[in-house]
Amino acid sequence: MPIIEAKNLTYTYPGGTEPAIKNVSLTIEKGDFVILTGPSGCGKTTLCRCFNGLIPHFYAGRLEGELSVARLNVIERPIYEMARHVGLVFQNPENQLFALSVEKDVAFGLENLGLPRDQIRERVDWALQMTGIEELRERAPHELSGGQQQRVAIACVLAMQPEVMVLDEPTSFLDPLGAQKIFEVVSELNRKLGVTVILVEHRLDLASKHANHVIIMNERTIVLDDEPQEVFDSESARLIGVGIPKATKLWVMLRQNGVRLGRAPVNPEEAVQLLRGVLQRDRS
């Protein structure tokens, strides 16, 4: 069942002469884990802002085409209604955090939903635990490191338990293990609770193993939309200059040398498995 459907979405920011996204059509199924990637300035962030109605309701400008998210027509519904269904984690956590303690920041959205007190407490505890920041509970968000702030921002969205989570380069400020942990948390929410995830990410080496769907944008529109393996191993991904996972790249490079090992892996675990098969066959 599709949870997001866009048809010929074209959007121009107020005062802009050219559209920031052009003729974007896509279908995202409920429960998908989507990686959305592409060169800087290709329109990824703009597209994300459409999913919860920030575009067109907050940014104004001109939006044409159709967009339905969680069975709601985004163009007609107000942001506060969309916000119950779609959680957005921004690139820069400083834009998102404002309370005097981490706990209060995470509780804020829940208070706005009008949830009972003990349920708020429970969800805050759960979200802090899931993101590994329980010990920061009493700290002021603006005094935390960039990586810690990003975890707080993610906890705020997690606590709302939205159907769709949109994360715009959420791990930019995190160290690799921190990033991996966030991807695992998000992946677990995706698998266990069926939350649909849209992750904007350049660090495909770490993220790609969790995804079942990859969308690549270039020059303000979608150019590739398929399973990870198909997308990463395609000629066009290389031409656009998307940083395909190193494991996939190894296959592509070997193929250039005339070594054909079949279907390319999208992560190191798969590569090990495939190479072990080849080496074992060679041995016998």
Place this chain on the structure above:
Amino acid sequence: MIEVKGVCFAYPTGVEALKEVSLEIRDGDFVAIMGSNGAGKTTLVKHFNGLLKPASGEVFVDGVSTRSVSTASLAREVGFVFQNPDHQLFCETVEEEVAYALKNFGFEEGIVKSRVTWALNLLGLTQYRQTSPFMLSGGERKRLALASVLAWDPQVVVLDEPTIGQDYEQKEKLRQFIVQLNAQGKTVVVVTHDVEFVADCGPRIVLMAEGKIVADGDAKEILTNKELTFKASIVPPQMTQIFVGLADFGLPTDVINVHEARRILLGFLKEEEKP
């Protein structure tokens, strides 16, 4: 070029960010400082241009203690590109931004002009000359911050997380650029989490954890050491992960980048897989 001797530093909040850190960076070195969030990486490099002064211990830049000179005069020698470009940019146009420090350092107008043109061209920002820095994307702002620093030609360039927010192509360009800067004799210090980026560059790595330096050596030696990478919250490069998984076939396990991986596999795979 930079000598850090037994430096301790604590923030007013009481957090001990550096605990007796000693380090020597020679002229022309290429060093990546890696480690988990909060390990003290940024605190350490802020000592290199006197932004922070040690609570105890001493930092020497080109033989001069950072205690005895102003941050402004150190900046001429040690250029600093911050993690968040918004902490660095403030002018009305991209052009003015790059010219600002040059004027402050007292360069002649003609030189200011030609340096601005040179730096913007180098970082692919020429088309934004008259644009406000705040209209640029995150990746572009980052490159602008780098352009402003390179314009005054410091001997040491410190980059705090240069690859954040950069897409693959920009990152690749940046990598070639940094390697080239270093090849031209500049001392380059990069604070980064980006393991694949480091694996492709192959610099000396200084690994930090909890305010201390826990390892200092070449990229290969450190990135393939499982205990060390874990200690510093680093995920080993994908090629290392692959070759560790193939160790029982007699393949080397100290592989960090895709080019050596290809070379090794081409030598190892039987003829039938080849044309």
